[in-house]
Amino acid sequence: GEDVEQSLFLSVREGDSSVINCTYTDSSSTYLYWYKQEPGAGLQLLTYIFSNMDMKQDQRLTVLLNKKDKHLSLRIADTQTGDSAIYFCAETGDTGFQKLVFGTGTRLLVSP
Amino acid sequence: DAGVTQSPTHLIKTRGQQVTLRCSPKSGHDTVSWYQQALGQGPQFIFQYYEEEERQRGNFPDRFSGHQFPNYSSELNVNALLLGDSALYLCASSLKGDRDIQPQHFGDGTRLSIL
Numbered sequence: 001g002e003d004v005e006q007s008l009f010l011s012v013r014e015g016d017s018s019v020i021n022c023t024y025t026d027s028s029s030t031y032l033y034w035y036k037q038e039p040g041a042g043l044q045l046l047t048y049i050f051s052n053m054d055m056k057q058d059q060r061l062t063v064l065l066n067k068k069d070k071h072l073s074l075r076i077a078d079t080q081t082g083d084s085a086i087y088f089c090a091e092t093g094d095t096g097f098q099k100l101v102f103g104t105g106t107r108l109l110v111s112p
Numbered sequence: 113d114a115g116v117t118q119s120p121t122h123l124i125k126t127r128g129q130q131v132t133l134r135c136s137p138k139s140g141h142d143t144v145s146w147y148q149q150a151l152g153q154g155p156q157f158i159f160q161y162y163e164e165e166e167r168q169r170g171n172f173p174d175r176f177s178g179h180q181f182p183n184y185s186s187e188l189n190v191n192a193l194l195l196g197d198s199a200l201y202l203c204a205s206s207l208k209g210d211r212d213i214q215p216q217h218f219g220d221g222t223r224l225s226i227l
Contacts, residue, residue, distance in 0.1 A: 004154075033215065042116075042202055043155070043218040088154055099145065099168055100204075100216060102154030 004103035022089030116219035137205030
């Protein structure tokens with residue numbers, strides 16, 4: 001079955017790096033996503049990685065994928081107070097019509 | 113370029129009532145998915161519409177139904193509302209690619225409260 005797990009909470013100081021981890025179970029997942037949700041808002045797509053890639057970098061964001069261990073991580077460099085939010089990992093299958101399966105989210109708190 | 117828009121933003125209903133939520137996809141997108149996000153949880157997939165047909169459905173009862181219009185906009189209908197239906201309902205749109213998966217972009221959601 002499909003399941004995505006994340007740690008619930010992460011606290012860092014402004015300027016540090018943040019690493020948010022995720023594990024998933026569906027080995028057929030083709031794409032893995034990171035979304036950000038601020039209070040009272042919808043989900044903002046941050047980045048995504050294709051399953052045949054190990055790493056993807058996009059400005060301050062670095063995604064690492066270990067397909068053997070089904071482990072995904074999101075690193076945010078030089079974390080700012082504006083990065084405080086809930087971060088969701090999501091996986092999807094390999095069909096054209098695909099649903100996203102989300103984790104429960106990791107709440108990131110950045111203190112000054 | 114307008115993103116995904118949802119209406120209304122907030123809604124209060126009582127048990128047993130029916131509700132209709134609306135979604136306009138991002139410009140150029142043809143696929144609409146609906147998700148339910150309970151408080152403190154990740155979004156749960158309800159169903160997805162493409163070419164005005166329901167293409168995939170999650171583990172939700174038949175009380176949840178939907179529709180997609182020729183202009184790609186969509187509605188989510190929930191009948192016989194229960195207290196447990198209180199949640200943030202999120203609409204996501206994407207472009208169905210023939211070979212590549214296209215990422216889903218979300219609206220800000222409709223907060224539904226059942227009294």
